[in-house]
Every structure is written in C-alpha cells, then in structure tokens.
Amino acid sequence: MKLLHRDQETRLMEILRHVPQKHHAAVLREIEALRTEQAAGFAHDRRIIEDEAALLRAKMAKLAETRRRLLEHNRRDAASFRKFRQAIKHSRAMHSLAHLPALLPQLKETLVVSEIGLALCAEDFADFLPGDFPFGRAVSAATLETEICRLCQATPPRPFLGLTRRMPRPDFFLPPDAPATTALLDGSCFVCGLKDKFRRDRLVGAVAFFDPAPGRYTPDKATDFLEHFCDILAADLINVRDHEKLDRETVIDELTTAPNRAYLTRHAPRMLEFSGRKGFPVCALFIDLDKFKSINDTLGHAAGDRVLTAVAMRLKESMRRYDIFARLGGDEFVAILPDTDLTEAAEMAARITKAVSSLSVPRITGLDTPLGVSASVGLARLEPGESLDALIRRADADMYAVKRGDPTPDSPT
Structure with a gap:
C-alpha cells in the first residue's frame, strides 16, 4: 500500500480497531481498491476539465479574432462613411452646374479615386454645362441608354464593377489622349447610371470611378455607399439644373433670350x-x-x-x-x-x-x-x-x- 498521509493513517487505524484482526487484510484491500477507483475518477474528471478549458481557450481566441476583425471592419466602415458623408457635402454645396469642373477634383480627393468620369444627358443638361469640362461630356439620351445598358448587360442597368479593359468603350468616360488613361486601363472601375429622381426607369447620366489597382473594384465588393452616393449626386444635379432653369426663366427674355x-x-x-x-x-x-x-x-x-x-x-x-x-x-x-x-x-x-x-x-x-x-x-x-x-x-x-x-x-x- 502506498504511504498515506498522517491524518489518513490515523483515520485508517481508527477504522481497523473496530474490525476483527483476521479481516484487516481484506478491509485494507477494499480500501485500496476504492482509493484507486476514486483516483481514476479524479484523473478522468481532470482530463475533462482540461479539455473543456482548452476548448474555452480556443473559443476565446476565436472570439478575440472575430472581435478584432469586427473592429477593423467597423473602422473601415466608419472611415468609408466619413468619406461618403464629405462627398455628399461637396455635392450638396453645388449651386450651379458651372461648378462641375471644380466638384469632380473634390470628389476624387475625398473618395480617394484616381479619376472620375461623368456623362450627362444632353437633352437635360447641355444648355447648363460649362464649356471647359475635363472628364465630363454631354451625350444624347439614346446614346447614354445604349452604352450604359451594354456595359452593365442589364435593363434597367445595374452598377458595373470590374477591369476597365472589359468596358466596351472606355473612351466613353476616359479621353484617349489623357496622360492617365493608359494606367487606368490596366486597373478597375465602378460605373453607375444616374437615375432621374422623378422617373426611376430613365437615366439622366452616368458616373465612373477609376483606379489603377485591378482589385479595387471587383464584383465581390460591397457598393452600398457608392450606389447611395450616386443616387444623391443624380438628385443634386437635377435640383441644380431645375433651379438654374427657373432662375434663367426669371431673368431671361423668352423671345430674344437676352437678359430682361x-x-x-x-x-x-x-x-x-x-x-x-x-x-x-x-x-x-x-x-x-x-x-x-x-x-x-x-x-x-x-x-x-x-x-x-x-x-x-x-x-x-x-x-x-x-x-x-x-x-x-x-x-x-x-x-x-x-x-x-x-x-x-x-x-x-x-x-x-x-x-x-x-x-x-x-x-x-x-x-x-x-x-x-x-x-x-x-x-x-x-x-x-x-x-x-x-x-x-x-x-x-x-x-x-x-x-x-x-x-x-x-x-x-
């Protein structure tokens, strides 16, 4: 029998005093068997506890990693939200379509994109656009509808994300002779139709965001913020156009088109x-x-x-x-x-x-x-x-x- 602790030995001797001498060996064997069984049970329970502790540590590590990813995701979302909120402020600050050449560089800087191309419906905007309009153009409604539907391969058109070279006509947004065009053709782009806020099935324009990185805009990327911003930009363009039209009607002689x-x-x-x-x-x-x-x-x-x-x-x-x-x-x-x-x-x-x-x-x-x-x-x-x-x-x-x-x-x- 293994050596017992002094207190255990004292208790054992106390038990044996009440057992006949001839049964001492049997009692000791029985006690040893019970002790061995109890020790095995304790070892089993300990292994279970250790296994559960290992599982808990693994779960805690996984939760910590999930928390880290969520915090990083939230940080990126917050940064994106701040960018788009600032972009919306720039768009809402536009009081005249003559400000478009200044607005596009502001949006490029705020949204951190290499280039922005803008095509607007000539029937709606041609009379209000400035003459000098880099990376912007006015096209007929039929041309706009045809090009955007062909690009997005859907009617009504959905946003396009992918490699710029996959566009049927990159020159629809990018001037072929622009120095940056070559680098942008090797990158990716996001193209979204600008819908008439009064008739959602009608396009008043389209906007394209370009980046030299092929992975910046891919079909698996979320575009909620971008699509929401495009809706706001379209509404702002129409509001400014309508305001300018009303103002022009107020101060322009209808017959001669001279100021009144x-x-x-x-x-x-x-x-x-x-x-x-x-x-x-x-x-x-x-x-x-x-x-x-x-x-x-x-x-x-x-x-x-x-x-x-x-x-x-x-x-x-x-x-x-x-x-x-x-x-x-x-x-x-x-x-x-x-x-x-x-x-x-x-x-x-x-x-x-x-x-x-x-x-x-x-x-x-x-x-x-x-x-x-x-x-x-x-x-x-x-x-x-x-x-x-x-x-x-x-x-x-x-x-x-x-x-x-x-x-x-x-x-x-």
Missing part, C-alpha cells in the same frame, strides 16, 4: 454702388429701334419677333464681357457700361447703330420687303449718388433727343 429687366435690376445696382466706392465712370446706353411698328404692321408680328431676336443677338455680340445688357420690353434695350467715360460710350453707341443698320430685314424674315431696321441710342454718365432708374431715365431722354435730331451734350455725334 429683372436681370438688370438684380445686377446693375451692385455695379453702380461699386463704381461709387472705387470712383470709376459708368455710362448707360438706351437703345430704341426706329419705326419698328411699321415692320410689325406691314410684315406681321411673327416677322417682327424675328427681327427683334436678330437685333438682340447683334447687340449682345457688340457688348463687352463685363457689360450689363438687357431688354426692357418692346423694342427698347439698355446697356450699363462700367469703367467707361462719355467718349468711349459714344464710340460704343456709334458701333451699335452701325451694327443694327447692317441687319437685312428681308434675310431675317424671308420676305421681300424694302423695309430696314435702325436704332437710336441715347447715353448718360452716372452722377454721384444717382440711382439706376434715374440714370436710365436720363439715357432715355437723350435717346428721344437723338430721334428728334436734337442731341444733348451727352449724345454721340
């Missing part, structure tokens, strides 16, 4: 106030067509409208980039000339008179008529503290003096 009286009263007072502070001269020209009523009465109002439109176009061509020109109504026009003295204004009036007289009424109207068109131009120089209305009234009075052949001292000779 509302445009004049909105912009001219600021010019007059600025000239008063800076001390540079400002002159006003009042332009009235001579005997225009005879054109309307003889040839009809439709022919008269064509003549008015041609005159307005010729007058706009005669103006400088910084002049303010507007049609007041009927056959009357006004021009506000900043940084212009009376001598220069008189020269401008003479050029306008000559330009209007050179117009051919028969060619404009398509009618055989001896009638011609001419204009009388009055001018006035802004006096200190004078209002816009007062300045125009003086130029108007000077125009009537010119018509009578009795010009005032301010009239052109």
Whole structure:
C-alpha cells in the first residue's frame, strides 16, 4: 500500500480497531481498491476539465479574432462613411452646374479615386454645362441608354464593377489622349447610371470611378455607399439644373433670350454702388429701334419677333464681357457700361447703330420687303449718388433727343 498521509493513517487505524484482526487484510484491500477507483475518477474528471478549458481557450481566441476583425471592419466602415458623408457635402454645396469642373477634383480627393468620369444627358443638361469640362461630356439620351445598358448587360442597368479593359468603350468616360488613361486601363472601375429622381426607369447620366489597382473594384465588393452616393449626386444635379432653369426663366427674355429687366435690376445696382466706392465712370446706353411698328404692321408680328431676336443677338455680340445688357420690353434695350467715360460710350453707341443698320430685314424674315431696321441710342454718365432708374431715365431722354435730331451734350455725334 502506498504511504498515506498522517491524518489518513490515523483515520485508517481508527477504522481497523473496530474490525476483527483476521479481516484487516481484506478491509485494507477494499480500501485500496476504492482509493484507486476514486483516483481514476479524479484523473478522468481532470482530463475533462482540461479539455473543456482548452476548448474555452480556443473559443476565446476565436472570439478575440472575430472581435478584432469586427473592429477593423467597423473602422473601415466608419472611415468609408466619413468619406461618403464629405462627398455628399461637396455635392450638396453645388449651386450651379458651372461648378462641375471644380466638384469632380473634390470628389476624387475625398473618395480617394484616381479619376472620375461623368456623362450627362444632353437633352437635360447641355444648355447648363460649362464649356471647359475635363472628364465630363454631354451625350444624347439614346446614346447614354445604349452604352450604359451594354456595359452593365442589364435593363434597367445595374452598377458595373470590374477591369476597365472589359468596358466596351472606355473612351466613353476616359479621353484617349489623357496622360492617365493608359494606367487606368490596366486597373478597375465602378460605373453607375444616374437615375432621374422623378422617373426611376430613365437615366439622366452616368458616373465612373477609376483606379489603377485591378482589385479595387471587383464584383465581390460591397457598393452600398457608392450606389447611395450616386443616387444623391443624380438628385443634386437635377435640383441644380431645375433651379438654374427657373432662375434663367426669371431673368431671361423668352423671345430674344437676352437678359430682361429683372436681370438688370438684380445686377446693375451692385455695379453702380461699386463704381461709387472705387470712383470709376459708368455710362448707360438706351437703345430704341426706329419705326419698328411699321415692320410689325406691314410684315406681321411673327416677322417682327424675328427681327427683334436678330437685333438682340447683334447687340449682345457688340457688348463687352463685363457689360450689363438687357431688354426692357418692346423694342427698347439698355446697356450699363462700367469703367467707361462719355467718349468711349459714344464710340460704343456709334458701333451699335452701325451694327443694327447692317441687319437685312428681308434675310431675317424671308420676305421681300424694302423695309430696314435702325436704332437710336441715347447715353448718360452716372452722377454721384444717382440711382439706376434715374440714370436710365436720363439715357432715355437723350435717346428721344437723338430721334428728334436734337442731341444733348451727352449724345454721340
């Protein structure tokens, strides 16, 4: 028998005192068997506990790895969310489609993409887009629908993710002669149609994000943020277009497409106030067509409208980039000339008179008529503290003096 602990030995001797001597050996064997069985049970339980502890440690390690991955995933999601929230701010800050050339570089930097290509429906946006529009273009609605559906191979089109060289026409977004195009062709791209917020089955444009890394945009990547941003961008483009259209209708004369009286009263007072502070001269020209009523009465109002439109176009061509020109109504026009003295204004009036007289009424109207068109131009120089209305009234009075052949001292000779 193995050596027992002193306390165990004492207890064993106490038990044997109550057992006959002849049974001591049997009792000891029985006790040893029970002890061996108990030790085996303890060893088994210990192995079970150790195995369970190992399993728990493995589960804890797996949970720790899962937690690490989730935290990393959340960190990336938070970073992506911040990027797209900033991109949305840039988009929402757009107040005119003329800002698009500045908006695209902002979006590139915010979204960390190498290039952004934008195609917009010409029928919706062509009249509002700036002339200089790198990586942007206006295309017909039919071309837009055909190219995007062919690229995405679905109707309605779904976003495209994949290698840029897989695009049927990379030049639809990437100018072939751009220095960066070659590198981008070896990378990947994300292309998404921009849907009309009022008609979800209609495209108003498409946007493409390019990256030189082939693995940046692949079909297995989540695109929720990008698709959501594209929806917001499409809505912003339509909102800005509608606002500009409404604003243009407010300040543009419908017949001649020249700025109207509302445009004049909105912009001219600021010019007059600025000239008063800076001390540079400002002159006003009042332009009235001579005997225009005879054109309307003889040839009809439709022919008269064509003549008015041609005159307005010729007058706009005669103006400088910084002049303010507007049609007041009927056959009357006004021009506000900043940084212009009376001598220069008189020269401008003479050029306008000559330009209007050179117009051919028969060619404009398509009618055989001896009638011609001419204009009388009055001018006035802004006096200190004078209002816009007062300045125009003086130029108007000077125009009537010119018509009578009795010009005032301010009239052109």
